[in-house]
Amino acid sequence: MDHVRRQPNGKLYVDIKVPSRLRSLVGKTNLRHSLDVTSLDASAKRAATAKIAEFQALIANAERRLTEQAAAHKRQEEKDEQSRYLEFFGIENHTELGELIDFGAANWPHPDTGDAVLAEITNRIRSSKQPEGEFGILERHAVTLSARLEYVRKIIDAAKKGENTHHSPRLTASLDKSLTVTGLLKKFNETTTPTPDNFRQYKTAVALFCESERDKSIHSIDRDTARRFRDYLHGRTDLAYGTCDQRMKKLSALFNFAHRENLTELANPFSGMELSKATKEGHGDEDPGKYLEPSVVNTYLTEILPQFGFDNSMRWPFLVMLHTGMRVEECCGLRVDEVVQQWGVDCFHIRPRKEDNRTIKSGKARFTPIHHHLWDALGFRAYVKDRRDSGKAMLFDFPQWRRQKYSAKFQEDMSKLRKPIEKARGINLGDQHDLRHTLVTLLREAGVSEEYRCLIVGHSPKSGVNAGYGDKDAVLDHLRSALHKMDLSRYDFSALRAHGTP
Numbered sequence: 001m002d003h004v005r006r007q008p009n010g011k012l013y014v015d016i017k018v019p020s021r022l023r024s025l026v027g028k029t030n031l032r033h034s035l036d037v038t039s040l041d042a043s044a045k046r047a048a049t050a051k052i053a054e055f056q057a058l059i060a061n062a063e064r065r066l067t068e069q070a071a072a073h074k075r076q077e078e079k080d081e082q083s084r085y086l087e088f089f090g091i092e093n094h095t096e097l098g099e100l101i102d103f104g105a106a107n108w109p110h111p112d113t114g115d116a117v118l119a120e121i122t123n124r125i126r127s128s129k130q131p132e133g134e135f136g137i138l139e140r141h142a143v144t145l146s147a148r149l150e151y152v153r154k155i156i157d158a159a160k161k162g163e164n165t166h167h168s169p170r171l172t173a174s175l176d177k178s179l180t181v182t183g184l185l186k187k188f189n190e191t192t193t194p195t196p197d198n199f200r201q202y203k204t205a206v207a208l209f210c211e212s213e214r215d216k217s218i219h220s221i222d223r224d225t226a227r228r229f230r231d232y233l234h235g236r237t238d239l240a241y242g243t244c245d246q247r248m249k250k251l252s253a254l255f256n257f258a259h260r261e262n263l264t265e266l267a268n269p270f271s272g273m274e275l276s277k278a279t280k281e282g283h284g285d286e287d288p289g290k291y292l293e294p295s296v297v298n299t300y301l302t303e304i305l306p307q308f309g310f311d312n313s314m315r316w317p318f319l320v321m322l323h324t325g326m327r328v329e330e331c332c333g334l335r336v337d338e339v340v341q342q343w344g345v346d347c348f349h350i351r352p353r354k355e356d357n358r359t360i361k362s363g364k365a366r367f368t369p370i371h372h373h374l375w376d377a378l379g380f381r382a383y384v385k386d387r388r389d390s391g392k393a394m395l396f397d398f399p400q401w402r403r404q405k406y407s408a409k410f411q412e413d414m415s416k417l418r419k420p421i422e423k424a425r426g427i428n429l430g431d432q433h434d435l436r437h438t439l440v441t442l443l444r445e446a447g448v449s450e451e452y453r454c455l456i457v458g459h460s461p462k463s464g465v466n467a468g469y470g471d472k473d474a475v476l477d478h479l480r481s482a483l484h485k486m487d488l489s490r491y492d493f494s495a496l497r498a499h500g501t502p
Helices: 020-026 042-088 097-106 112-127 131-160 169-177 181-192 196-213 223-235 241-260 294-307 317-324 328-332 372-377 380-389 408-425 434-445 450-457 473-483
Strands: 004-006 012-017 030-034 339-342 345-350 366-369
Touching (some): 012 042, 181 196, 181 241, 196 241, 223 241, 294 317, 294 408, 345 473, 434 450, 450 473
């Protein structure tokens, strides 16, 4: 048996030699223990095994302590070296953090300076009793620096417009190197003036990227960064494939813009980067996590919506979205003349309108059938007639926020009504957008094909059928039939039904 020796008197003992580097920590050259027996029977083996394990644990602990001491010694040496290095340039413990940042960022007299200052700042923050204060200084410094850079850019841009303009190419190059993804988005918006809805998509894409990778210089973003972002999108189960694909394409478009404007000489890192449809299958729009349970929907139907009278605009958008899967902005911005009868089918004509900057996410007009339960049982037909007879242009009385959004007031008021109930009962009532996922779930449970589900809620279908349906009136009739297949029996509409309906 290893590590078991026999003494001259015949008795057995355990003997483990301590490595020379650990002897000062263990205090011995050898670890020994007498078993006080002459025969290595089963009992002696058990005793020997236990003692060997004890000695080996003691040696392992000494090894760990030695490693920690060596690491601590190395850290101290590095700290001493950094201190001597910084003291050479007049930087001492009392030097302000802001001055340290400026000095390190300058990388003068050579790049090692920045590394030494970075280590000094990090050590200060880690050893500070109030690191929040140190981080506050960093944040204020970053904000100030960002403002300075932006102001210098404005000065250079203004100077370029004049005659006999002279500016430092080195300064311009430095500013371009500091251009971050959010700064690129701002330049893109100022230069190309995209539509509000299109800009929102770019803004969402940039926000998603910054959430994954932080807001960094466009010159530091390479193909590996793009791959990491793609992997991040693959892991976002709350976002559908189409949504993630759009975000990736918007970032690619931004970097194409940067290349066209000579803001970077690097190749577009997002060019040709594709997401895996198989990986994203089941994510996002048809994710059951977005589905509102009947008990949640019934809270709206029995407690919130009955607070509003028949002619109150707050009563209807929730019901329209529940029966059509319409987006909240699409719904709240409807005009009276967009409730139409197309090919014998009562439906909503959802379309972009240039005259009031109204956009829709898909950018294409479509017809969505009106469910007979909404139209007749809940009295929406009568509501539309009253609005039309009274000469109202808009279907609902929601003001247009900043000449763009119609849904802001509705969402704000619904949130005020929803929050107290959520707080009192400790529940989550979701939001209006969840009604789209709820309708998709109801249609899927009813056996409606994916193509028809997409056409009803305004997603891009995989087939070639256009969202406007062209002259294919049969498609609209099929959509109406598909919409009426869903089961609404789990919902309590009793407090909202029009007078005289069952």
